[in-house]
Amino acid sequence: MKLSLAEQMREMDKKAIEHGIPDIVLMENASIKSFYQILDAYGDVSGSLAVCFVGAGNNGGDALAIARHLYNNYCDVFIYMLVPEEKLNPSPKTNFEIIKNMGIPYKFVENDDDFDIEVINEADLIIDGIFGTGLSRKVEGRFKKAIELINDSDAFVVSVDIPSGIKADSGEVMGIAVEADLTPTFALAKPGHFLYPGRIYAKDVRVVDISTPVSVIEEFDPSFVAIDSSQIKLTYRNPTSHKGDFGHLAVVGGSTGKSGAVIMASKAALKSGVGLVSAVIPASINTAFESHLLEAMSYPVDDNGGFFSENSIDSILEFVADKSAVCLGMGLGVTESTKKVVKAVMGIEKPMIIDADGLNCLSFFVDELKNRKAPTIITPHPKEFSRLCGVKTKEVLEKRLELIKEFATNYNCIVVLKMADTLIASPDGKIYINTTGNVGLATGGSGDVLSGMIGAFLAEGYEPLQAAINGVYLHGLAADIATESSISYESLMPSDVIENINKAILSFFEA
Known part of the structure; x- marks a missing residue:
């Protein structure tokens, strides 16, 4: 609109x-x-x-x-x-x-x-x-x-x-x-x-x-667009399609105590239609990952005290090189090693979404974004965005429209600022305002689900801006569907949102 x-x-x-x-x-x-x-x-x-x-x-x-x-x-x-x-x-x-x-x-x-x-x-x-x-x-x-x-x-x-x-x-x-x-x-x-x-x-x-x-x-x-159902683009599937037609998403993240972030992102991606998901994770959380998610594959690599080790960088790069898109950062932790992992993975010429600790690591070398040769989507909340911009969170809240527009333009990336009225800024200066979602999403893990959804659409071959729009709108819609039934805002969990992604997508094909 x-x-x-x-x-x-x-x-x-x-x-x-x-x-x-x-x-x-x-x-x-x-x-x-x-x-x-x-x-x-x-x-x-x-x-x-x-x-x-x-x-x-x-x-x-x-x-x-x-x-x-x-x-x-x-x-x-x-x-x-x-x-x-x-x-x-x-x-x-x-x-x-x-x-x-x-x-x-x-x-x-x-x-x-x-x-x-x-x-x-x-x-x-x-x-x-x-x-x-x-x-x-x-x-x-x-x-x-x-x-x-x-x-x-x-x-x-x-x-x-x-x-x-x-x-x-x-x-x-x-x-x-x-x-x-x-x-x-x-x-x-x-x-x-x-x-x-x-x-x-x-x-x-x-x-x-x-x-x-x-x-x-x-x-x-327009300078501004309200995201409504008319902006959502979902393609019908050819009956002869196979899993390879719908992309392979690499989810790179996780650390001891935060395996759930990668599990939720991976599951949300699968629910959003991607053909294959492989989670690149520290070896110490592999058992936790595999015991909670049967449908995704894992690629465990060397770790250091539960976090990615810089010794794993070459194997990560080799594994991710042929994937359709990369989802980077959820549950990663911020250490000297994870900073090096983020910087190295960002050099891969694949569509990429960077979230959570991936962004916190990025804040130490934010100009590396300018060197990216493939589409990039970042999904910060205000505190994470404040670190990237070098300003206080209060200033982000007061000047969010100006700041996300400037950042998206200067760094040639798509910015998804996660708030009650989540905003998407594109490099051409336009700002998109989401119209779905509710206060039940104000809980840990909601952002991991969103990242997995956007990553899925990227891997499936949607244009980066469309992938962001689809992911943000359908994420909010899934939350709305969940709370319209028997789940209160207070009780809504990220797993409830994941379970309602199907209904959100199905609503477009039933219309």
């Missing part, structure tokens, strides 16, 4: 106007389409009380037009005008003139005392048209009070385009934000609908057509 930044949306609106569609027509289309979405989500509005909050921008005009449609469908309507009439933009002002001519009651608000709390508390519906996608400063004064009253209400809340108080480009809460039940958004959704914390506030986001020319939307090359 293409996403539009605030400035990009303004440019598209401008192009629509240049195509001969006046701003007032776009506003009318936005309002009637939003009204239809209200009817679908809320139901019959006749006899209900709707309270509308109107700001100066075009989304305030949208809210005024929605108020008119509600009124014409026998809904009682009351409007709070949060700005003086002279501050309204031209199209909103036209809609306000219509409101006055129709006799719909309204009140101008200059301070907090101008709100009638009893009326707001009695509302069945609230229309939030306070701020739109252009908000760039902290919400204060009567606007803040309005949002507080909206959030304290038991009414069904509809936010026009985006919940007021959410920064459209980043999902940042500008001090306070409306908690919406329905968010009709126009032409294209915005990153702030899907990036946390905005994602918490923008519930039930529905993209509606307002007659923006389809040529404008088709030609638009």
